[in-house]
Amino acid sequence: MKNTLRLKTAGWGMALLSIWLLSSCNKQTDLVTPTATGTTSDNQTVDNWILENMREYYYWNDKIPATPDLTLAPSDFFESLLYSFDATLRPDGDRFSWIEENADDLSASLSGESTTTGVEFTLYLRSQGSTNVIAQVLYVLPNSPAAAAGFKRGDIISKVNGQTLTTSNYASLLYSGGTSFAFGLAEVQNSALVDTDKSISVTATTFQANPVFMDSVYNVGGKTVGYLVYNQFVPAPNNSTGSEYDDQIDAIFSNFKAKGVNELVLDLRYNPGGYTSSSANLASLIGKNVDQTKVYFREEWNTSLTPYLKQQYGDEFFLQRFVNKSQNIGSNLQRVFVLTTEGTASASELIINGLRPYMTVTTIGTTTYGKNVGSITIVDDSGKIKWGMQPIVFKSFNSLGQSDYSSGFTPNVEVQEPINLLPLGDVNEALLNEALFQIVGSRTARRAAAEPNHLTSLGSSFQRKAGGGRMIKNMLNVKTFKL
Template identity: 35%
Template sequence: MKKILIIFVAAIAFSCSKDDDLSLPNTVDPDGSANVEVQDFMWKAMNFWYFWQSNVDDLADDRFENTEEGRAAYTAFLDSEDDPAAFFENKLQYIQDRFSFFNEDYRELTNSLAGISKSNGLEFGLVRFQDSEELFGFVRYIVPNSNAATTDIQRGDFFTGVDGQTLNLSNYVELLFGENDTYTLNMADFTNGTIIPNEEEVVLTKEEGLAENPVFISKSFTIGGENIGYIMYNQFTNEYDDQLYAAVEALKSAGITNLVMDLRYNPGGSVNTTRLLASMIYGTNTSDLFLKKRYNDKLQDQFNDSQLEVYFADKVNGKTINSLGLTKLYVLTSSSSASASELLINSLEPYMDVIQIGNVTRGKNEFSTTLVDDRENSYLYTPSRVNDINPDNQWAIQPLIGRNENADGFFDFTSGLQPDHELLEDYSNLGILGEENEPLLAKAIELITGQTGKRDYTVQYPINTVSSSKEHSLMSDKMVDDTVYDLKF
């Protein structure tokens, strides 16, 4: 993973005195569970960083006294769950928090944030049969150079089972996202409005280290006298910032004056990459406010305004950004568009006309960061410090640590961002991604050109997913704070 980029003009520098800490170096009771040390890390990291720290009684600063009795009570509390996952969910996570998560191996988590995963490359949605517990899947797209790319499966294909078992609400997680690296999809046809199983099968195998370039499609059209650019962008991954800028540069060279950003399958990612993309689209005035950050009350008071404010950028990896300088942006969304996708829309709204087409977005306006058992670095994961992570504790947590507001102070979209033009995908007419007749892109082109009345956009079989492959990746619904902190804990 490359070095994380600095968002703030100045690094954040403050310290947490030992008087503020529990100072409990001997909390691991030899008679306690082996996970007490892990849960000690979780509690202390969450007590300091968690956005809802003040809402969780067990995370209160005065929850345990710094006395012998208090240390004993603290150790007993840590030992109240024999599984760190249960401890995190049951003792530390705020009831209204939908998105904080954890992983027992920080490497797996950080690889996922870099767009690297164990995957077969099949991206799909799952839909519930009406009045039934059973599900069917539909293929959204195939990741290039993946295992799925070598098989006979494509966008718009359907499946109803795995390894001969019909998918339902109770078994789909185990069958599709369990420990089985290889499974067989039982395929189906769409006939007269009905999904009907057929005899076809597709065998897929998850492979380690699959890296997905999130710039899935980039192309331009000249239609009705309008030069239109289109980018399908499937994750805000900072490792691919150069590729993203190259796509934007190519569209600028092609003379586009309109841009359609397709974020319908984009679950989020890097805040800094979002800022860079916004700068590529709108402008590079570094005096224009991109967002304002709000942390928990304990941390908020430590920051000054310049450290809480993030501005548009004029460079990407040292290269000067030649912005498109647009005043209008068309964005395609679905219920799978989350976090950083929503941040792009919300942060550009004060500056330009953002026309949203598709479905309401996921509704996630908080950001997170990766915390590991590196106590000298305030638990912050820093690639250059992996040797300083406690070798006996490889767990990582990814808690929500703050909330982003746009330049107008707006942040309240936990119910999702509503489209200006609602148009759900239709599983009887998904279309080919990037082709001008694909329904959502066609609608954007119609709005750009003003050539209305030529197409019927009636959705006969609207897609309302209950889950998707992206929702079961570690990157699902993530908005990752890229800030480099300089803290002493």
């Protein structure tokens, strides 16, 4: 049975590596479009496919049960194979592997295409001890239905389709797959959240998000500061074989270089990861004294597969090196500031870890997600099985052998996002303002004091994208091999 593997690295992000694999499964099966309610026979067909690939590639393949139950529905069967994380019993366990029924939807999401209104938000308990929930809009995708409807960063959603958001219904109201939404809004009045009579109606649509959100250059205190908001490591739109988004990043750094940028603020606070090729591309534009001879990161695979990969492809298979970039501004930089939240994951954390051996990386914000392992997308290329799975297959290390961020990177300077959000790029916006203060030694004038945010977070919309944390490895050459 022929499978397509898109190999990813540590976290919510990597670069796309496509390997055409002829596995040891020689049995030809009938077309199966499995569901959770499929027959036992259908389940066994899919479960055998899952088991075979997991035994081959899973990072913890030595922990897979010897005799798993092949009658389980595929999603349950997949979960039964995992060496699942437990803070006490398995602190080194798996928090990130997942499976989906539709491999095409999975691939589209990895490239930034999804059915969406265009609103990205963080969920909070409305107050301590309450079961009511609010969704604070973090950013709105340009040209999306939400942008056309007038949504803006900082808007607070308290109702959906007339129902107050609570801990028991927010998932079904926001994530159930519906497309028509009437969002009821609240606002902060005298330090209290108050419902308003304002409502915004939006219809979700299939939308390709451009991860290159915005960039600016600021001249502050004699420094020329480049600022980039980058929300996903994606080289190009879904179904493109080009590098449109990477090219946009290159053009931004070409402009930074032309303008003499000598300080850099990289805003990855909402970036859950993506392709390692795009991560390496960005790191290669920033790193000081880096070139194609220097190691960006190294991969560690399971002990049974590693000897084969090493024999076939040599040690270079496990290395992602920097690439030579004429737009690199590293010669003008002594450091880079990275803005972070719990939504900063995978390929974003790879930037922090991979650049630290080469320059000072100062993080500002809150603790990152904590994903130093990588996954691959496995699909059945024959089309007989429609499922796609994303098992963890390796752990990543920087050039100094460091991989100590499974609990996330604690910020060098902690700054919470306030409840009253200013636009991204505004020099008074909390995280950017702190970065400028660190750069020039004095704060720029604020328009108003930020309202403190002491609410309990319940997660965010972008953390749900394609598993909420991915790193995908990119290779130029498609390789065919038989195991």
